[in-house]
Structure formats: structure tokens, C-alpha cells
Amino acid sequence: MQSADSAQNSLPPAHTGQSPQTILESVFGYAEFRDRQKEIIDTAIEGRDNLIIMPTGGGKSLCYQIPALVRSGTGIVISPLIALMQDQVSALLQVGIRAAFLNSTLSEYETEQVIEQMKAGEIDILYVAPERINQPATRNWLSQCHISLIAIDEAHCVSQWGHDFRQDYLLLNQLPQYFPNVPRMALTATATPRSQRDIVNNLELSSPAKFISSFDRPNIRYEVAAKTDGKKQLLRFLTGHRDESGIIYCLSRKKVESTAAWLNDRGLTAMPYHAGLAADVRAENQARFLREDAVIMVATIAFGMGIDKPDVRFVVHMNLPKSLESYYQETGRAGRDGEPAEAFMIYGLDDVVQLSQFIDNSRASEEYKRNEKSKLDALLGWCEVTQCRRQPLLNYFGEGQLGSNNAEIGDESTDESDTTSTKMSGCNNCDTCQTPPKTWDATEAAQKLLSCVYRLNQRFGLAHTVDVLRGKESEKVQQFSHKQLSTFGIGADLSQNQWRSIARQLLVRGLLSVDSERYNALTLTAASRELLQGQISLQLREDVSEPRLSKKVAKHSNGVTAQDSTLWDALRACRKDLADEHGIPPYMVFHDATLMEMMENHPSSKDQLLGISGVGESKLEKFGEAFLQVITQHIDNN
Numbered sequence: 001m002q003s004a005d006s007a008q009n010s011l012p013p014a015h016t017g018q019s020p021q022t023i024l025e026s027v028f029g030y031a032e033f034r035d036r037q038k039e040i041i042d043t044a045i046e047g048r049d050n051l052i053i054m055p056t057g058g059g060k061s062l063c064y065q066i067p068a069l070v071r072s073g074t075g076i077v078i079s080p081l082i083a084l085m086q087d088q089v090s091a092l093l094q095v096g097i098r099a100a101f102l103n104s105t106l107s108e109y110e111t112e113q114v115i116e117q118m119k120a121g122e123i124d125i126l127y128v129a130p131e132r133i134n135q136p137a138t139r140n141w142l143s144q145c146h147i148s149l150i151a152i153d154e155a156h157c158v159s160q161w162g163h164d165f166r167q168d169y170l171l172l173n174q175l176p177q178y179f180p181n182v183p184r185m186a187l188t189a190t191a192t193p194r195s196q197r198d199i200v201n202n203l204e205l206s207s208p209a210k211f212i213s214s215f216d217r218p219n220i221r222y223e224v225a226a227k228t229d230g231k232k233q234l235l236r237f238l239t240g241h242r243d244e245s246g247i248i249y250c251l252s253r254k255k256v257e258s259t260a261a262w263l264n265d266r267g268l269t270a271m272p273y274h275a276g277l278a279a280d281v282r283a284e285n286q287a288r289f290l291r292e293d294a295v296i297m298v299a300t301i302a303f304g305m306g307i308d309k310p311d312v313r314f315v316v317h318m319n320l321p322k323s324l325e326s327y328y329q330e331t332g333r334a335g336r337d338g339e340p341a342e343a344f345m346i347y348g349l350d351d352v353v354q355l356s357q358f359i360d361n362s363r364a365s366e367e368y369k370r371n372e373k374s375k376l377d378a379l380l381g382w383c384e385v386t387q388c389r390r391q392p393l394l395n396y397f398g399e400g401q402l403g404s405n406n407a408e409i410g411d412e413s414t415d416e417s418d419t420t421s422t423k424m425s426g427c428n429n430c431d432t433c434q435t436p437p438k439t440w441d442a443t444e445a446a447q448k449l450l451s452c453v454y455r456l457n458q459r460f461g462l463a464h465t466v467d468v469l470r471g472k473e474s475e476k477v478q479q480f481s482h483k484q485l486s487t488f489g490i491g492a493d494l495s496q497n498q499w500r501s502i503a504r505q506l507l508v509r510g511l512l513s514v515d516s517e518r519y520n521a522l523t524l525t526a527a528s529r530e531l532l533q534g535q536i537s538l539q540l541r542e543d544v545s546e547p548r549l550s551k552k553v554a555k556h557s558n559g560v561t562a563q564d565s566t567l568w569d570a571l572r573a574c575r576k577d578l579a580d581e582h583g584i585p586p587y588m589v590f591h592d593a594t595l596m597e598m599m600e601n602h603p604s605s606k607d608q609l610l611g612i613s614g615v616g617e618s619k620l621e622k623f624g625e626a627f628l629q630v631i632t633q634h635i636d637n638n
Contacts, residue, residue, distance in 0.1 A: 015069040015124075020045070023066050027095050034059050040211050041066050044149060049208040050185040051155075051200055055215055056329075057310070057336035060187050061088060064151035067185075068125050069097070073148035074118060075125045078133055080154055080166060083286070085127040087308050092125060101127035102138075118145050130157075130168040139178045147182050150175060152203065155186035156325075159198035160368065164329075173204040190329045193398040215328070215397045219335045220343050222389045223431040227348035230318055231262060236611045237316065237344050238268065238296075245289070246314035248298045249321070249330060251354060259318065260298040266607060273299035304330060310337035317345035320355060323375035324382060324396050347383060352376070370520045377462070377514075381504030386439050386541045389430040395510070442540035443531070445494065445502055450512065450528050452487040458515075458523045465522055466491075466499045505540045564599050567634045571595045574630045578623055589623055590614055602631055 015023055020041045024030050033041075037059055044050055044067035054060045068075020079085055085101040092099035100114045100123050117123050119141070132138050152158075158169040175184065186199050186208070200208060225233060234248070250256045253274040263270035269292075271285040289297045290309050297303060301321070315334040321327045327345070335341025359372045382392055426433040452469050467474045468482050471489025482488060491499060503522070506512035511528055515521045530536045572586075572595065579586040594614030603609040609624050610617070 016072050018070060020066050020070060023069055024062070027069075027097065028062065029095075033062075035213060036211050037063055040209075041070075043209045044183055044185055045070050047181070047183045049183055049205040050187075051196065051205060051208045051210045051212075052185060052187045053191050053196065053211070053215075054187070054189060054213045055217055056189045056332035057217075057338070058189070058213055060153075060189070064149065064153075064185050064187065065092070065097070065125060068148050068151070071148035073146035074121070074123050075148050075151065076133070076142070077125060077127045077151045077153060078130050078172065079127055080130055080157060080168075082129070084153075084308070085129075089127060098122060098124040099127070100125075102132050103127075103129045115141060118142070121146060130166065130172060133175075134168055134171045143178050147179050149183045149185060150179060151185045151187060153187050155199045155203070156188040156191045156195050158186075158202045159191070159195040164326075170202060173202060176204070176206075189332060190325050190397075192325065192396065195325075196398075212398075215394055215399050216390065217332060217335065218427070218429065219338055220331060220341050221429045221431075222331075222343050222393075224345045224347070224383050224389070225431075227346040227351075230346055231259075232611065232613075232616075233346050234259075234316065234318065235266070235607070237314075237342075238263075239608070239611060241314050241342075242268070243294045244311075244313035245292075245294060245309065246296050246312060246316065247304065247330075247333060248296060248316040248318060250298060250300060251319035251351065253300060255318065256298050256300055260296075263296060263298070266610075268296060269294060270296040270298050273297055273303040275300070275302045301326070301330065304333050308336070309333075311339070312336065312341065313339075314342045314344065317343075317347075320345070320347045320351040320376075320379060320383075322355060322372070322379075324379050324393065325375070327379065328393065328397070345383075347380075352380065374514050374520050377500075377504050378507060380501075381507045384501055384505050384541045385432060385509075386437055386505075386539060388426040388433050390427040392509070438542045439539040440542055441537065442502060442505075443534075443537045445491070446506060446511070446538050446540070447532055447534075448487065448491050449499065449502055449506065450524060450532050452485075452491075453512070453522045453524060454532075455485045455487045456482070456522075459518070459521050461520045462500065462503050462522060465503075466496055469499060470494070470496065502540060511538075567599050567631070568595070570630050570634060571598060571627065574626055578626060582622075590619070590627075598627060598631065602635060603628070604632065604635075 015027065020033075020038065024033060035054075035058065040050060040052055040063045044064065052060060052063055054063070064075065064077060068077075077085075077088075082103050082105060085103055086105075089099045089101050100117065102111060102114055106114070114123070114126070118126060128138070133142070152169075152172060154164070155169075157164050157166040158172065159165060176182075184203065184205060186203055186205060188199070191199060196210075196212070199205075227233070248259060248270075250259055253276045256272045256274050260270040260272040271288060273282055273285050277285075285297070286303070289295050293311075312334045315331045317327070317330070321330060331343035334343060355376055356373065359369050359376070362369065364372075378396065382389070382396070385392055428434065448469060449465070452465055456465060456468065464474070464476050464482075466472075467477055468485060468488050469491030471492050473483060477483055477488075494502075503512060507514065509527075510525055511531055513523045513525050515523050524532075531538060575586050575589045575595065578589050582589075591614055594612060597612045597614075598609075601608075601612065603612060606620060606624050606628070609615055609628060610620050615624070
């Protein structure tokens, strides 16, 4: 660490009393403030508490760094992230700000140095972990210092309903007792309306000014796909990002290491990162990721918070994250420079099962578990939307189409002012806008579900509602005599998973709500009435795991044009020769659909060939070269 003491002799005088604009230009080198930065900074300088919700890359740090410099004394920044502390202190020292941090990486001697500098007023901004500032000894000596303001970063950690709750944050409400009349700023990139209320209440902010920026990241393209062959899907995606930096998130440590090794075998530069690796290995991998171009970090969620790398061009989720909050936080690490970036996620039933088991096996309260499952359902509902992905994502964080404060999915009922994703024209920068998914007329099925919710007096959760719809004589059905309901058994034609898919999509569209205060009971919304009364129709995404339609689909011609017929015949002849050589039927070499894709895409390398549906690693080694020769010869002859 470069301490404030080591750089002090070369630092300019303190900036107390200078204008924010002067500091912005002379210290940080920017000509203009962005969005509402100036308004936030002025409010903090006046001494008022603030709540600031600003997306990753929006410029949150300047919102507390500049007022900390303008006001007399030292600014305290509370952060749970050692990596962020070190990066920001290093950056501040580079621009001439006397900065330091206190965390577990410092020796006893280094800690004492920082304390002495603080008491002497020789530090402008001090970063400290919540665990450290909660210690009585730390509060005692800090109370002897002149503090200009206290910024609480990653403030969503104070909400047990947020995605990264930390017990130490709950004690931060005691700060005014030790630092009276010192303004506090609570900042985070990710907080639903419920979490925002928790931040204000749990930190006991005093009549805070609230600055809620748009959650929209228009430069990020969102794409979600059902998991079929994860590695092949990943390789296809990476074809367009071979010379770029990105992050790939996996659910388990084992998957992290195997995926990184697999990518390295294919000529990419990939490094693993998870809590089980030695500290020096994690540090080296992180340093390379920050330092080098075209490096891919394959990681668990242990990686990413506080990583200030602006040119991350993609974030991939190989498994479902825990919630939309987590997803938004993790994908927000892409495109911090404002340039185009992609967020790609694949998910499957095994992800849902594993995450549900994590929730069930936790030692948390039943209320917390119900809330986590509600969040998981909201995420799945978002995965299955049929129209623009961006609007329901914004709705989840309380940002309506015209900036209205829509209800949180899976949290509170909507009201008359709510809008649904069906009313948005589309962002044209997500998969569902650019390639609309297959849908089916779910009007009648949705009416059945909503009618059942009504007949159950909006008192029961999804599992029991589905049991009633499917005519399952469960213990609870018998207990409440729900076999007598008119909706009992009217949905027996659909599976449990299909009903759950319908419910999730109704939730994400605002046509159904979940009351988390009443055991996640399903409740109707104002928009439910139009659907129940047949005033609107409803198209939903086909359930990819269980296609709803069972009718036989007529076979189509193979679509081979006269221009392609020569290559088609050559590929089939090659397949026949290989089949004869290995004593197997031709379809065991490759199916027609695989040859069709080769014919259409003309792969010219083994990596590209591996991206073709039906080409696995074993077949690639056995048959790949032969087919590549056929394709190359065809291209040369034409």
C-alpha cells in the first residue's frame, strides 16, 4: 500500500472551501458533471443526509469524494470491499488526494500510522470496513478527529431483503451517536423500492434527499437462452468476443475451474477465481484481468464487486443467479465505459433445483426463505418474457415506462397506475426484441389461474394454487375442502412446471402479484380484471422444457437451394464414407440438421465447427478434419 504519509510531501494543500467545479476540473480532470452529480454534491456540502441509487459506472464515487474535500475535515467511506478500497485509494493518491484505508490487509504498524495521520488531520479521505468502524476502539479514536462526512457504500447490504445482506451494516445506525451533525450518504447501484426503504429506515437517515437515477444501461444487450449444451452455447457466444475481456459466472467452484481449463484448451486466455483458491492466486488472477486485454475471468460471485475495469465487453452467466438484483449487479460490470457490451445467460431446471436447495438448507427464517424463493420466481419470470426484456427489468426496480414508481415484482401489489411490459415498444437491444420467441395463446390458461386465485380468496401460494388447478388431492386441499371449488381440476391438461411458467410470466407482466407479508400468497392486480373479463388476450412464451403443443408438426423440405446442392451432396457423401469406414449408420456420424448448418455457415476451423449444433468434441476429433476439407474445397471451387 502507498500510504498517505509516503506521498504527503508531494501533495498540494487541502481543497477545503474550493468550489466543486474547480475540484472536478483541477483534481479529477473532467469539464462537466454527469446527470445529477452536481445536485447530489451540493446537498451533501450543505450537510444533509442523502440516499443515492446510481447504476454501476454512473459516477457514484465523485458524489462523496468531492464534498468530502470541500467540507472541512476528513471524509469517511465505509465499504465492505477490500479490493475497492485499495483501487480507489490508489487512484486518489494519483490525483493528489491524501487517502488511506483501514482493513485487515494492514499490519499493526501500518494501522497505527494511519491512526496518527488521522488524528493530525493529514488524511482527506479514509476508507474503512464496516466491521472496523463498528469496533468501540475505532469509534473512540475517530470521534477525536474532525469528520467532514460519512459515505456508506454498497448500502443495499443493510437490507435483509436485498441480494447481499451483511449483519455489520445494521450497526451503522449508531454512527450519529458518535459523530453528531455529520452528514451521511448512503449509496448503491442496486436496490428495489423495498430495499430503498430499508436503507433509509435501518440506517436511520434524517429526512434524506433521495436521488434515484435510471437503472437503464442502454449500452448492454441482454440475451437469455435455455440450457441445451452449455459449453457449446458458450463457445458460440465467445466467437464474437475472442479479443475482448469478459466475466463468466458459474454456480460452483468445480464448474469455474473446469470451464476455465476448457477455454484455455481452445486458445482463449481464461483464469479461475473463487474463494477456495489461495489468496495469492486470486490476487494474481485479478491483477492480470485488470492489467491485460482479452482476458476472461471465470468466477463465482466471489468476484466482481469493486472491480473498476471499464472495458469489460461481456458478462456470461452459465447458471441462474439468485435474483434479478444479483443479475443486474453482476451484468452491470460490463460496459462501464458506455460502449456496447453483452449480457448472456443460459439456465436450466438443474439451476432452479440447486438454488432452491440452497434456500431450503439455509439457517435463515422461514420469512426470509419465502422471500428468496419469490425472488427466484421473479427472475425465472423475467427469463421467460416474450417482449422487451428491458422494461420488466426496470419495473422490478420501481422504474416504470415513464418514470412512474411501479411495484416490485414478488413484493407488493400493483395499483391503477401500473404499466406492463406489453405497452413498451421495445429497446431493440435484447434478444426478445431482435428475435421474438415462439408464443402461444395463453388467454384461457391465464384466466383459469387468475380465477383459481380469486376462488382461493387470494390467501394461498403458487404450489397450492397449482394443486387445485391440476386436481391434486393434497393434504392441504383436503384440509380446506378445496375439492369443492369450481376451479378444482380445470387445469389438469398442463403440467406443474407449465403452470409455474405461466404464473411467473403473469408476475413479470403485472397481471399477478405476490404478497410476501402473507406467506407469498398470490393476489390479483388492477390489470387482472381486464384479462379475467376477456377484454385483452395474452400471448406467453412457450415453456422450453415442456412444449405445450403436442400436435405433430408437418415435415418441411430440407431447404437446400440449387446453389447449395453441390456442397450438400458432398457433405452427405463424406458422411457416408466415414460411416462405412467406422461400420456405423450415417446418422451416427452427423444428423442432417448438423450437415445443414455446416452448409449454411461454412465453418473454416475446428473451433467454428465445434460451434455447429451436433458437433461434440469426440466427433470433432474423429470426423472434423474430413468435413472441413470438403467445405474448404467447395469454397475454393466457387
